[in-house]
Amino acid sequence: MISKGEKRNSSLDLLKIIGMFLIIAHHYYVHGGFAPVSVDNISKGRIFLEQVSMYGSWSCDLFALITGFYMIGSRNDGKKRLKKILQLVVEIYFYAIVIFAILAYKGLAAFSFFNMLRVVFPTLWGNWYIIAYLLFYLLVPYINPLLNQLSQKEYRRLLLILFLCWSVVPTLTQLDKSWEFSNVDFFFVMYAFGGYYRLHIYGKKKYANVWNALVGMICFGIAIGSVALCNYVGIKWQNNSILGCAQYLMPLYSFVGVIWALSWFAFFANVNFYSKLVTYIAGSVFGIYMIHENDFLRPVVWTIWKPNALQTVEPYGQFAEKMLVVFFGCLLIDMARRWLFWGIGKLLGSIRNLIN
Template identity: 25%
Template sequence: MKTEKNRESGLELLRIIAIILIVSHHLVVHCPFDLWAEPFCLKRLFFQFLYRASGKIGIALFLLITVWFLADKEISLRQAAKKIWSLWSILFFWNLSSLVLQFIIDPTSVIASTWLDLLFPLTRNEWWYVSSYSVFMLLLPFVRTSLQKMGKRPHLQLCILMIVLWGLLRFVPGANLGMGLNFVGFCYVFTLLAYYKWYSLRLSRFALNVAGLLGLFAIVIWNAVLSAVWVGDADNLPIYLEPVQDEWSIPILAVSFALFGLFRGMHFHSKIVNHIASASFGVYLITEQPFILKQLWFNWVNLSVFSLTNTRFCCLCCRYSLFFVLRLCWSSCERVCIGLLWIGCGRSSSIEYGRKKSGDGYWNAFAVL
């Protein structure tokens, strides 16, 4: 078993790349900058990629890392509940930190829903990914057992059915068959990856490269062609771009799985990479916390202010990098505070930031994030 000290850094490096893609997506999608009002050019095409595809690839990468390790683990309902409690303590820490900042900056904005978010972040879907992950964890013992008992052939048939329903049929613009930012996507990806892992399917580096390039090619070409020929209301264009760059779409999963397979094949150890990766969950949480989100993307790092010239864009990149570095520094304090919370609740101090230091090594309350 790999311990925390010697775990391989290939997937940890991929986790860092994933969080950069996700936060870059948040930079564009949450700011008041009207991307679709800009004339079509390479610069807008780049921001279009950040607007949707980059974040969806990052989400898929996090989920693939998670389910890869969950596929072979016997998780009981009680264990799943413990993991969710561990996760709640992390959310409570970030909401409490944000609440303190909110009282300092804008105390009038603290209302009843703010306190509800503090105590019930999972049920109120404050962070959709975390809420979906929690529901998925509660269902996992039953989903995993069912998939194992059905055998190889029915499992393959289920994979094909899911790909048709939530892959091929999603190429119809505006299609919605219950798939989206919810736990259904988690079950979908788990079903596909579990079949790949349990029945020892293997793809060569060449096949992974081809799959990733084809997926990326489909995303770029679809964006470029539709944007170049579009003559209607620009605000409706994203609806027709969704089939190739929405969460869990075939091109997004192709790129994500290719990257996952390539980085999983990297065998090296780096304490620096592992430490930075351990802060990735916190980066996601702080940039999506409602109050911090508004301050960050509207006031501190506003894309509309920096999008006019290359010099201003460079300044934006510097601010973005500075924020990321400061967040990594804060992660040390975060783990200490959460450790104190666990100790105060009578839990073992061997649990740090949701990750066990025991021989079970690689388990993380969010092996993902």
Template identity: 25%
Template sequence: MKTERNRESGLELLRIIAIILIVSHHLVVHCPFDLWAEPFCLKRLFFQFLYRASGKIGIALFLLITVWFLADKEISLRQAAKKIWSLWSILFFWNLSSLVLQFIIDPTSVIASTWLDLLFPLTRNEWWYVSSYSVFMLLLPFVRTSLQKMGKRPHLQLCILMTVLWGLLRFVPGANLGMGLNFVGFCYVFTLLAYYKWYSLRLSRFALNVAGLLGLFAIVIWNAVLSAVWVGDADNLPIYLEPVQDEWSIPILAVSFALFGLFRGDAFPFKDSESYCFGIIWCLSDY
């Protein structure tokens, strides 16, 4: 019982870290500061990390936590539809609340697309994560059953194929191959993590540390070298940084999975991590 509690509290702490990473990413992306116009220095390198990599690591952490529990859970299509309906209801409530406030402040800003966003927040991709999660949940009963029935060897071959297509080949700047902020990424991560969990693969704490450090090293060095030698229009630089810090890239997944592995189960070093969770929450709320 104690081990389960520690595991849960470790993942709760990891969720808080993921939130901080994502908020930091959005603060840099949506601020008026022109990051790419700045001369290369350590400060710019730090903000470059927040500009892209931090948010992608946070997203991957949330998804890893979610699919870890879904991998062993039998979910029917009807259950998935109920989850999506519940999610839509929550979105509708908050969308309606914001729409009323928007109408009071500026009635002319409420147009046809505003009403469509209110009624169809999932299909119009108003929030990409929620839309991708909904499609993933609808496909999950079939994806999970198919992966279980194919067995260990075909499952491993599929993992290797996916990693080559959406991992190695993405090191080519501008490559996409259907991968991005969509449900394909969710299925990709689920396939990899399901194999890891179902077939009892376990990495030592040392191996997790090495994987995380290598992923972080790749992100930092790639950013530092390209930024230092880049000539020409700085606005084009992010295209060549995407291979190591885009969503679901190998370095991003390496760092995210290393953190996930270290914060769950016996690898998590703190015995009473609830105090750490509440401490961080208190600090954030006080700030």
């Protein structure tokens, strides 16, 4: 929570923008309709997509960290929280209804009972982050008191337990799926880390920010190296199973990804600047996510319009094009939506004043 008179740190808003670019890159690959990787279809372009996709998955951790950083100190203001939840719900339904209506009109989505259910319950299909975000707005009044009452030593012990149980062990055992948790669970883990940083580190401990960048770059190198190594060995031995391990570290709970996210989060949190433009663009990041991850629009973006799967050998040009079109196209749409909602809010306010 930002106190009155305190300017928002735009460096974390910049990190949100970078994170959303990486998430779009991740979606380019995982939603692109690519055939399972094998020695018959592996290429330098495919390896490139595997690498950038990994950072997009890890970027989800950044958003949970930032949420914890800002919300750990939020007060139990029921009216304000309810207003925020209603705003989010209205935004979710606005995009769910408008996108479906446009695609149905264009013949890209069919009117059916099942599709109506997908519109009425948009968060149940492929939007785990939205579910986690809404859930945390409901649970914050109960989670924050528990975290705030912990001493720094107790909080550190809690984080160690969470890191071991929700990150290290699942990473080491993921091949047999013997120790798994949901993405919503892991949102809490990263929320707790972000809260700890705000309560016990931010503005209190001075240290060289270069160490944050160094650790982040080491994790970056490990990710690139693991993908390259698995592909090299898989191709050399003509083994599809080894090729399939190239993205072993991709899950957002991967301990390498968690350390990567913590490092870059701490780095940006220690770079203080204010930019009205950066903060305004960051205010549309949630909208950008909702638009391009809409259950009906997703296949149109990745498999119908210039199908991703047709570009595996030299995907770089189309990859860059879609990254820019999706981000800035969705940004302009959400900016228009914000202006529309602002105008409606002003109109309703004027009507209310006239009635009163």
